[in-house]
Amino acid sequence: MKRYLSILLAIVLMFSFMPFSSADAKTKVKTYKNCTALNKDYKGGVAKSKSTKNKGGKTKYKPYVSKDLYEANKKSDRDKDGIACER
Template identity: 45%
Template structure:
């Protein structure tokens, strides 16, 4: 027969082991979302997704570079930007920006 003290210790040990595995599963499921296209991005972030630290929209027209204010609701998140980098046509650090 197991003593009550040993049964309590076994229960506490089981809980302590289960907690780290739950935390690891949550961390793995927290990867940034890759949107199918800019229409999908604009449903959530009307101004697109930018790398952290981007201050303005860089626009090149006829060889001339200009910097414009960001428009719409822009999400600043480098990991999310990297997951959607394919949608950054001009390579200025903003995916699906409004021109």
């Protein structure tokens, strides 16, 4: 009986340390229809990385940094500077 319990415990421990699949771990990022919709949630727009600099001039708000969110809304980056819908 002890042997079966130790085997069962070993199996449970083995499965508890296995990483989740990438499909389960990834959350779905939202794609916005236009900049007006995106700016309701993110006033300064969305930047690809924190080192990205705005090439379009002075902005009022600091952009939110998220590579996945930027990639989903890349079509809204008109000046191709790495910040979508900057204001």
